[in-house]
Amino acid sequence: MDSIGKEIGVKAGDMSPWYKVDRNTLKRLGANGMLRWVYSSSIYSMLKKVYPEHKWVPWMFRKIPSNVIGDVEVLKECLEYIESAKEVLSFTSSFLSFTLISSFPDYATRRLV
Numbered sequence: 001m002d003s004i005g006k007e008i009g010v011k012a013g014d015m016s017p018w019y020k021v022d023r024n025t026l027k028r029l030g031a032n033g034m035l036r037w038v039y040s041s042s043i044y045s046m047l048k049k050v051y052p053e054h055k056w057v058p059w060m061f062r063k064i065p066s067n068v069i070g071d072v073e074v075l076k077e078c079l080e081y082i083e084s085a086k087e088v089l090s091f092t093s094s095f096l097s098f099t100l101i102s103s104f105p106d107y108a109t110r111r112l113v
Helices: 002-008 023-028 032-038 043-050 072-103 106-112
Strands: none
Touching: 023 032, 032 043
């Protein structure tokens, strides 16, 4: 799997290219049989087994793995992730709004508000 990882752009410490890979890519790179027969066509299951030291995040894949959809722990982790991302986005949005308005001259600000 390491050779396929290199083909898709995996580098030391960065497994993120695996989240973008699809079955067609794996088929083209010669892993279709293994994916299909050993891992029931689940890229998530395959990666968890091949790279158990990595914390795979199911909702980051192109398609959420069907075997985790009903998993309460995965759902909880996903909601916590969304909550933390929402706080960051909220702060960024507030900061950008403040920066945008404060960078306009006074007359432009009155027209925007």
